[in-house]
Amino acid sequence: MEVKIEQLSAVKKRLSFELPVERVDSAIAKAYQKIGATAKVKGFRPGKVPLAVLEQYYGPQMEQQALNSLINDTYFKALTEHRIPAVSEPKVVESSPLAKGVVFSYKAEVEVKPELEPKDYSGIKLQKEKFVFDGKVIDDRLQEMRDGRAEIQPSKRKSAAKGDHVVIDFEGFVEGTPFQGGKAEGHMLELGSGSFIPGFEDQLVGMKVGTARDVEVTFPEGYGNAELSGKPALFKVELKEIKEKVAPELDDEFARSFGLESLAELRDKLEEGFRSQEEQRIDGELRERLMTALIERNPVEVPEALVADQLDFMVGNIRQRLQGQGMSLEMMGMSDDSFKGMYRDTAVKQVQGSLILEALARKEDIRVEAAEVEEKLSEIATLSGAPLEAVKKHYSSPDAKRGLLSQIVEEKVMQLLLGKSEIALVDKADLAAAPEKGSKK
Template identity: 55%
Template sequence: MNVQVEAISPVKKKINVEISAERVSSEIAATYKKIAKNAKIKGFRKGKVPMSVVEKYFAGDMEQDVVNRLIQETYYQALVDHDIAAIAHPTIEQSGELHKDQPFTYEAHVEVKPEVEARDYKGLSLQKEAFVFDGQLVETRIEQMLESRAQQEVVVRDEAQQGDFVTIDFEGFVDGVAFEHGAATDHVLELGSGSFIDGFEDQLVGMKRGEEKEIAVTFPQEYGNKELAGKDATFKVALKEIKVKVLPQLDDELAGEFGAESAEQLRQKLTDNLQQQEQKRIEEDLKERLMAALIERNPIEVPDTMIERQLDFMHENLSRRLKAQGLNMEMMGMNAQSFRAMYRNTATRQVQGSLLLEAVGRQESIAVDEAEVDQRLVEIAEMAQAPLEEVKKYYAGEEARKGLLAQIEEEKVMRFLLDQASIEEVAAEVLKGTAGAAEQE
């Protein structure tokens, strides 16, 4: 077997394979012999068909069988012999037909994992957002929690105001004709919520309890129901009740419902959690800036196969998160095709980043030891509130362990690069201005 390898690009190789005439003839003879044992041709007993007749009737079957076997055996041997890290199935181009006593040749075009050598990765100049905690975040979070315990109470005044919860009966008409799904009884609507067509809620402000009136609105051009889109409509509305939302006071008893011993402890817990979230956000933003700087200094080509696999992972991950919330892609205005188009650049940069981090780890001899693996397994068990032995059993699997090791190593390399970098803390406004200027470029 003669093999010639040609690099088409850093991520594509062409493998030219020539198989000797002797091997071709041997495979053809062996295949015809195998076919002859079971050949059924009228006028001949099974297994007694002359070889010349077998060759006449089964030439096509023989060629397909021999070609497939020769390519399968020699292609993978060529990968091993020439240390080619193929990451996808090859595209095969056959050169001519198969003939006895003649060599057989073919070309295999295959994507490969690029050989990456990272450069200029030490001393990266980075900007990091200075940590400034806004105490109003705690108050906002408390208000959200109190909202979940809010009650609606009937008001003494007769006129509805913005923010009120009104109970109404309504019926909608277009050109004087009631339209489908345009009526409701005892519907509760928060004025100012924007849940109805523009202009509808504003015209309820000032209505009195027991009052009836007609409201004129226009459906937006992009309205979901095409039969109503862009059309003028009239709604007959009867206002039956007016209520306001009343928030409870935060005291020790209510704090207990949220898992705290007192209102003071609840505030402290919220403060600690929100500070941790903010610090984590800043750290993640810094890592993204580091990766952007690393990629800028090391532009590398990545295989389409790796990008597609990353898109598969991202799509599956998002679909799973949406499903947990009772949502799906269609509800977000996306399908699989539009998702891949929207996030292709992101996936490409993620693959570039992973390859560069892997290269830095190799060049700096950064490895993961068993103690680090054990510690991570403990952390995973605590976070998942699962028995440690179950977690260990899961990550004992080859693929799961491989992924865990890669994740830990990537984090160690990232920390190494951050330790080597020159980091300047700046105000959030400065970072936003820098990002805006970069986008304009």
Template identity: 35%
Template sequence: MKATWEKIEKNLGVLEVEVGADRVTDALDKAFNKVVKKASVPGFRKGKVPRPIFEARYGVEALYQDAIDILLPEVYTEAVNETDIFPVDRPEVEIDQFEKGQAFKFKAKVTVKPEVTLGDYKGVEVTTEKVEVSEEEVNEELNRLQERHAELAVIDEGAAQNGDIAVIDFDGYVDGAPFEGGKAERYSLELGSGTFIPGFEEQVVGLATGDFKDVEVTFPETYHAEELANKQAIFKVKVHEIKRKQLPELDDEFAKDVSEFETLNEYKEDLKKELLARKEQEAKGKKEAAVVDKVSENAEIEIPQAMIDGEIQNMMRDFDNRLRGQGMNLEMFLSFSGQTTADLQDQMKDDAEKRVRNNLVLEQIAKEENIEVTEEDINKEVETMAEAYKRSADEIRNILAANGSLASLRDEISLRKTVELLVENSKEVEGSEEAAEEKAAE
């Protein structure tokens, strides 16, 4: 095989490839074995048509597209490896020659990973703030725990309030006709959560058990179902029951129930330590992010749109997985929020570009600094994962190897070690971000 690579723009180039006639013959053989299973020729059973008879009836050209589909991916991968390029998008392929007994020639226009010109990345200044925990923060955490351990009690009398769970039937109509997704029975709706169409929950507040009401709302202009966007709707609502949170008393008994401590004061002291550790971890993460952002700003790089689009798709998948973990999915979220997929992707665009940029810069610094990931590093990470998932290290390694994730793990460790190097070589400036900005402005 012969492969050559020539840049035509900053992140775009042409890959020219030529492979010998023997590879073409092999691909045609594989294509025939695939096609003959469905070929229908009088006098022969399917799958039993001799090659000469098939080619005489249909022509060898009938095998060309299948042969190309078989040969092109493997040859393209070999050419990419041979020329040491890193494609970030599907190539635009132009077939120059494919015939029986001839070499296979094609050109591929390929968008590749961009070059990064690093600026200063050692000694960047970042602001740090003193980490401490106030009494107010401890009490706020206690209140959250109190909410978490609250019990739902059915309210027999009185009207629904924000924060209550209203168990309702609803039946929606637009222009007098029902619409898909507009009906449900005994649906548990937390009032004030903002999960329904704007204006819906507010009109349920004040209703009592057994009440009926026609709730009138207008779908948002950007609603994901275009046929409903900006339309007025009437939902016939029936309230089956109202549930309200009953908060436990914050006392020694509460501390005993939710912790290993005998008194509330002991529990508060432990909470303070936990909050401090959490804030220190958050401060560490903020510092790392600030260092990476500043180093990234100092670099010059032109990011292909394909890489940003790819990162947006990764973020969409992650978001959908998080929703599923909460008992929802992306389609339900879009329905409740009145957004479209395009709206959500547009919101993610800036963050996606920043992630791609930062990763490319960190990869380049890792090369410049000759950062290596050893087998010991891999083993330590695998052991950490094994402990977290309560499985053996061998099991985790086999799973990673089976789904091709070991290379990704190696890259992740490399990026982490690069961030550690940058933080170690950064300079701390005590104060807040606002103070640092004011000082810079002076």
């Protein structure tokens, strides 16, 4: 077997094969035997059908099977022998006719990882945001928690105010005619929530219980119901009841409802969580800046197959997150394709970063010790709340284990790079614009 390898670009190779007659005849004979063993042809027993008859009935299938066998056997063997880091399926771009007694040749193109020799990765100047604790954040969070425990109770006030929950009967008319979905009884609405047509809630402020009012609004352009979009409407509204939120006091009893002993302990827990969250954000942005600098110093062309894989991962990730919130991409007016178009540049940058980190790991001879794997598995078990044995079982599969090792290697490379960088702490107001973020595989 003769193989010629051409470098079409930094990320694409063409492999040209020429297979001798003996190999071609052997593949055709094996295809004949395999199909002939089960072929059903009237007048012949299975396994006894002559070749000429098989070719008449099963010629295309035999040829395709022989062709697949030849290409699979030779292509993947060539990748191994020549150490070609393929990242895509082969694309056969040219082939000769397949026939017994004739040399067979074909050409296949494949995307590969680019050859990369990282440079200029020491002494990178980076800005890191200086963490400043703001007690107002904790005050706001406590207020949110308090509001979350608030109960809606009847109000003694007779006129509605912004923030009240009002119970109303209403019926809407467009051009004097009622429209579908425009009527309700006993509907509860929070004034100021913005959940109704713009202008509707504002006109209910000041209404007294038991009174009626005509409310004039205009449906916004692009409204969900195209028949109502942009049209003026009149709603006849009657105020039936006023309710208000009654929130619990912020005291030790409130803290005990969260399983803590005192309000001070609750504040400490919130501060601890806030500090951890902010430190993760700041560290993440620092790493993004580092990757941006690395890519600028080591421009690298990326295989389209890896970009496509990263985009598929990102779509799956966002769909899973949205599903947990009872939402979907479609509810946000997006599809898989539109999401991929929007985040393609992010995916390209992430693939570039992964390729550079991978090359750096080879150059710096970074290895993973067994103790580091155990530590990572324990960390995953702690964060997920899953039993350690269950986590170990999950990561025992080849693909999962390979992914875990890759994570550990990338983290070790990042720590190495950060240690080689010149990092300046700066106030948030003086910080350069944060780099674009995205979900990384």
